[in-house]
Amino acid sequence: MKTQSSEYYISEINRLKEEKNAIILAHYYQTSDIQDIADFVGDSLALSQKAASNSADIILFAGVKFMAETAKILAPRKKVLLPDMNAGCSLADSCKAVDFEKFIKANPGRTVVSYVNTTAEIKALSDIICTSSNAVQIVESLPPDEKIIFAPDRNLGNYVLNKTGRDIVIWNGTCHVHEEFSLEAIIRLKKENPAAKIIVHPECELPVRMVSDFIGSTSALLNFTRKDNRKCYIVATEVGIIHQMKKENPEKTYIPAPPRDSTCGCSECSFMKLITIEKIFNCLTKENPEIIIDKNILLKAQKPIRRMMEISEKLGL
Numbered sequence: 001m002k003t004q005s006s007e008y009y010i011s012e013i014n015r016l017k018e019e020k021n022a023i024i025l026a027h028y029y030q031t032s033d034i035q036d037i038a039d040f041v042g043d044s045l046a047l048s049q050k051a052a053s054n055s056a057d058i059i060l061f062a063g064v065k066f067m068a069e070t071a072k073i074l075a076p077r078k079k080v081l082l083p084d085m086n087a088g089c090s091l092a093d094s095c096k097a098v099d100f101e102k103f104i105k106a107n108p109g110r111t112v113v114s115y116v117n118t119t120a121e122i123k124a125l126s127d128i129i130c131t132s133s134n135a136v137q138i139v140e141s142l143p144p145d146e147k148i149i150f151a152p153d154r155n156l157g158n159y160v161l162n163k164t165g166r167d168i169v170i171w172n173g174t175c176h177v178h179e180e181f182s183l184e185a186i187i188r189l190k191k192e193n194p195a196a197k198i199i200v201h202p203e204c205e206l207p208v209r210m211v212s213d214f215i216g217s218t219s220a221l222l223n224f225t226r227k228d229n230r231k232c233y234i235v236a237t238e239v240g241i242i243h244q245m246k247k248e249n250p251e252k253t254y255i256p257a258p259p260r261d262s263t264c265g266c267s268e269c270s271f272m273k274l275i276t277i278e279k280i281f282n283c284l285t286k287e288n289p290e291i292i293i294d295k296n297i298l299l300k301a302q303k304p305i306r307r308m309m310e311i312s313e314k315l316g317l
């Protein structure tokens, strides 16, 4: 197919959305052009809530596969499309169902709390799902003596353990973006910009979390820059969120925290960036690739996600 201008794709995408009663849900880590054509932009929790409560026939997910799977699990009658099936996640890949089953058996009697960044199979093996927005509250909602398995992110797991003091066994998985931030570079940036606040995602390693002024999920970081009165921030999460930060408060300065080994000076999720405007147009035109999940797995995965959503709703998250 011949490549067209981005204006052409954007106008065709808008036409197709209307014609097919489709909506585009985009994650904060998508490129700014995609965030701008989406019907809704958010983090994993907000996008799950949106997937479960809308009247569209088609959900096109501008994000990675586990997110589109979560949308399909919550809205099984809708057609859920993902423009590139290679848009995976290093964190979800670090936790395979066959190994996780063994891990659960090796740690019997524990409630399995899994991060939303997991495959549908892992969700089906879990008792309750969480996102980085609600992980602490989800664990705190369990009885104090309940023993817990937390998977798959070891940094978020450690953060939750330190915050709650609960008995938690943690799966040893990581995200290739959040694990890679350079502490030395962040400290250097802070010296160069002494008025800047360091804001950090809980998937980052402990030394990076320790030098931070604020730790929170992607949406919590956005909210922090919205309400805080400082003018400059060193942002240690995927660089895509800076688009929304700039849109909301263009007068402030946002410095992306650099990874240990990079010349570009910022941290991008290579999986997230596989989605392009052209792929969205092709996907919406052909209604393919489509997310298909085995019915048994889908039904089993629904329960722990709904449990998370009920608790989040009760807590007003």
Ligand code: SF4
Residues within 6 Å of the ligand: 029, 064, 088, 089, 090, 091, 092, 117, 175, 176, 177, 178, 238, 269, 270, 271, 272
């Ligand atoms: S940023 Fe990390 S956790 Fe998020 S999709 Fe990319 S690899 Fe997965």
